[in-house]
Amino acid sequence: MYYNLTVILRLLLIIAIKVTVKMLFDNSLSDDEIIIEDGVYNIADFAQYHHPGGDIIKIFGRMDVTRHYRSIHHTHSKEYHKKVMNRFFVRKVANNDNVNFDTDFARDLKSRVVRGIPYQYANRWWYARATTYVSLWLVCMYTMVVAPSYLVAICYGVAKALMGTNIMHDASHGSISRSWFVNDLFFFLSTYPIGLNQFAWFQQHIMAHHPFTNDYDKDGDIKSGEPYLVTHPSGKIVWYHRFQAYFMEALFSFFTVLKVTSLDIVTMKLTDDFHVVTWLWNKRHLGRFMKTLYLFVNIVLPIYYHGVPVIRFYLLTTIVSSLILATIFIISHCFDGVKHHEQTNDWYRGQIATSSSYGGQIACWLTGGLNFQIEHHLFPRVNSCHYVKLHSIVVEVCRQHNIPYTYFPTIFDNFQSTITYMTKVGTGKYV
Numbered sequence: 267m268y269y270n271l272t273v274i275l276r277l278l279l280i281i282a283i284k285v286t287v288k289m290l291f292d293n294s295l296s297d298d299e300i301i302i303e304d305g306v307y308n309i310a311d312f313a314q315y316h317h318p319g320g321d322i323i324k325i326f327g328r329m330d331v332t333r334h335y336r337s338i339h340h341t342h343s344k345e346y347h348k349k350v351m352n353r354f355f356v357r358k359v360a361n362n363d364n365v366n367f368d369t370d371f372a373r374d375l376k377s378r379v380v381r382g383i384p385y386q387y388a389n390r391w392w393y394a395r396a397t398t399y400v401s402l403w404l405v406c407m408y409t410m411v412v413a414p415s416y417l418v419a420i421c422y423g424v425a426k427a428l429m430g431t432n433i434m435h436d437a438s439h440g441s442i443s444r445s446w447f448v449n450d451l452f453f454f455l456s457t458y459p460i461g462l463n464q465f466a467w468f469q470q471h472i473m474a475h476h477p478f479t480n481d482y483d484k485d486g487d488i489k490s491g492e493p494y495l496v497t498h499p500s501g502k503i504v505w506y507h508r509f510q511a512y513f514m515e516a517l518f519s520f521f522t523v524l525k526v527t528s529l530d531i532v533t534m535k536l537t538d539d540f541h542v543v544t545w546l547w548n549k550r551h552l553g554r555f556m557k558t559l560y561l562f563v564n565i566v567l568p569i570y571y572h573g574v575p576v577i578r579f580y581l582l583t584t585i586v587s588s589l590i591l592a593t594i595f596i597i598s599h600c601f602d603g604v605k606h607h608e609q610t611n612d613w614y615r616g617q618i619a620t621s622s623s624y625g626g627q628i629a630c631w632l633t634g635g636l637n638f639q640i641e642h643h644l645f646p647r648v649n650s651c652h653y654v655k656l657h658s659i660v661v662e663v664c665r666q667h668n669i670p671y672t673y674f675p676t677i678f679d680n681f682q683s684t685i686t687y688m689t690k691v692g693t694g695k696y697v
């Protein structure tokens with residue numbers, strides 16, 4: 267009898283220890299759970315409370331979103347975050363990401379930005395810019411169907427690039443409005459008309475590129491050109507890469523075609539790093555329908571009216587939009603002197619070291635603020651209409667803290683630096 271009781275007590279003790287360890291350190295998550303620092307939280311409840319009208323946040327299910335959460339909510343202190351998230355808390359978990367958002371520099375920078383830009387969302391000038399570019403896109407799309415020409419094809423390509431950089435990009439970061447319904451609406455309306463899939467973009471840009479900028483293993487952007495182009499010193503270099511600076515623009519012309527024809531509507535994921543949560547999987551029908559609609563308007567309809575030769579105009583459109591988008595994307599993270607993500611765990615210093623900025627207000631209107639890449643990476647939830655002011659604050663705080671900041675007077679200077687970088691990487695001389 268005494269023996270049986272001892273065995274039962276031992277078993278109960280083992281079960282209690284196992285349950286406690288599981289509660290404290292279990293990293294296996296369900297679709298409705300996310301990790302922020304050392305806690306697991308319920309994202310379904312959080313979405314209902316925090317994102318009324320826009321539930322794209324559920325795409326983060328099963329992920330450690332510490333970097334996403336802290337970088338987007340720059341106005342939240344660590345204490346405030348705990349207070350807000352407390353009601354969605356599920357259990358404790360081991361903190362596997364030691365990235366630091368609370369250095370002296372970070373606190374100084376964040377407080378100066380909060381004071382300098384009290385309202386971080388779109389102002390009327392942003393809406394004026396968006397209306398202009400949408401109008402240009404609508405006119406070009408219509409003219410391409412009724413009276414296609416090389417000139418209209420070029421304008422259509424420019425309009426698509428402007429829509430992508432000026433509307434889709436801000437919308438995907440939730441920086442247009444406090445309302446997620448408004449952000450999601452703009453995101454939807456600006457992504458599919460240019461042939462992209464909003465969820466694939468979200469995975470690639472918001473979930474991977476921003477939190478892990480220039481990290482060879484986690485940022486898909488930095489190795490998206492492989493094996494034809496090598497844009498990171500860790501890439502596999504072969505003989506033709508020594509000439510890559512000379513032929514990279516030719517390859518960039520395929521950028522849009524590759525995106526439009528990618529299988530994202532089938533797989534709903536770009537890399538194996540992402541779990542496809544049920545919420546995302548259920549969106550694949552929407553992706554398929556919108557891509558079919560895009561191909562109908564941009565291929566079937568023109569051929570019906572003008573015959574097969576009309577395709578040459580649409581090819582020119584994709585080349586123009588590809589050259590603009592791919593060039594703008596690459597120069598901001600591939601330039602002579604750029605650092606790579608894994609070299610620092612200081613979030614704000616890391617974002618500055620992995621990006622460059624160029625130009626001023628005009629470049630900002632034309633690139634949707636992507637010219638101020640450093641500012642964008644530091645404060646992705648701040649709308650591009652504030653970037654000129656944000657730039658002056660960031661430059662000033664960096665100067666006070668002796669932090670190197672890479673600025674080029676024009677896009678051409680930045681591009682020249684990219685040529686140097688690509689040559690060095692292609693010959694294995696970039697360290």
Ligand SMILES: [Zn+2]
Pocket residue numbers: 435439471476642646
């Ligand atoms: Zn971005």
